[in-house]
Amino acid sequence: xxxxxxxxxxxxxxxxxxxxxxxxxxxxxxxxxxxxxxxxxxxxxxxxxxxxxxxxxxxxxxxxxxxxxxxxxxxxxxxxxxxxxxxxxxxxxxxxxxxxxxxxxxxxxxxxxxxxxxxxxxxxxxxxxxxxxxxxxxxxxxxxxxxxxxxxxxxxxxxxxxxxxxxxxxxxxxxxxxxxxxxxxxxxxxxxxxx
Numbered sequence: 001x002x003x004x005x006x007x008x009x010x011x012x013x014x015x016x017x018x019x020x021x022x023x024x025x026x027x028x029x030x031x032x033x034x035x036x037x038x039x040x041x042x043x044x045x046x047x048x049x050x051x052x053x054x055x056x057x058x059x060x061x062x063x064x065x066x067x068x069x070x071x072x073x074x075x076x077x078x079x080x081x082x083x084x085x086x087x088x089x090x091x092x093x094x095x096x097x098x099x100x101x102x103x104x105x106x107x108x109x110x111x112x113x114x115x116x117x118x119x120x121x122x123x124x125x126x127x128x129x130x131x132x133x134x135x136x137x138x139x140x141x142x143x144x145x146x147x148x149x150x151x152x153x154x155x156x157x158x159x160x161x162x163x164x165x166x167x168x169x170x171x172x173x174x175x176x177x178x179x180x181x182x183x184x185x186x187x188x189x190x191x192x193x194x195x
Contacts, residue, residue, distance in 0.1 A: 020055060023055045026056075027056045031092060032056070032093050033088070033094050035057060035059065035095075035096045036060075036084070036088040036089065036097045036098070036175075037060045037061070037099075038060075038061045038062075038066050038068060038081070038084075038097065038100075039060070039098075039100040039101075040062065040063070040064060040065055040100070040101065040102055044102070044184050045182060045184075050100075050187075050189070059084075059092060059094055061080070061081060061084040063081075064107040065101075065107025065108060066099055066101050066157070067079075067128055067160065068160045068164045069163070070131075070166065071166040071167060073128065082167060085097075085164070085167050085169055086167075089169045089175050094175065095173070095174065095176060096177075096178060097170070097176070097177050098180060099164070099177070099179050100157075100180045100189075101153050101156055101157040101179075101181055101182070102153065102181065102183070102184055103149075103150060103181070103184050104184055107126065107156075108132070108149060108152040110122070110126040110129065111129030111130070111156065114127075129156065132152060132156045132159050135159070136152055136155055153181060157179050158193060164177060177193070177195050179191070179193040179194070
């Protein structure tokens with residue numbers, strides 16, 4: 001399997017168009033992407049295929065559940081999200097942040113049904129989703145398991161929108177926020193909120 005990826009990597013320069021080669025030569029001197037993207041690490045999301053960005057257009061951060069920690073948590077634990085936002089908006093000048101969550105998200109399932117074991121990196125990470133679970137707690141009993149996950153994904157995305165607005169660089173630089181839900185089964189993108 002790795003051979004296939006290694007082969008693709010080694011032939012990548014040959015697959016570039018003339019325009020792409022020229023763009024890469026220009027970008028070798030620096031970048032100023034207009035868009036930042038925070039999305040889930042899930043292998044079923046391919047931002048390059050979904051958004052078809054040009055080289056130098058998209059500054060990307062991925063983690064399980066497309067999480068933006070509350071600013072107090074970020075200041076204490078330095079997950080990288082704060083640095084990503086500060087560098088992307090403050091240094092590179094990106095004016096848009098797209099947050100993409102997706103259906104059937106394993107992190108959201110973990111928020112809704114935390115693992116029994118409390119040791120390890122995954123249980124500790126999933127505790128950041130407590131806010132999503134708390135918001136949904138009243139609705140959950142009336143929803144089917146599938147509806148719980150879908151509603152959890154939607155709620156989680158909107159929680160991240162609210163959290164990102166706590167980061168000073170977002171307001172200072174006038175970054176526009178776009179919250180999208182990617183439906184894995186169809187490839188459809190649903191716009192949840194834009195501000």
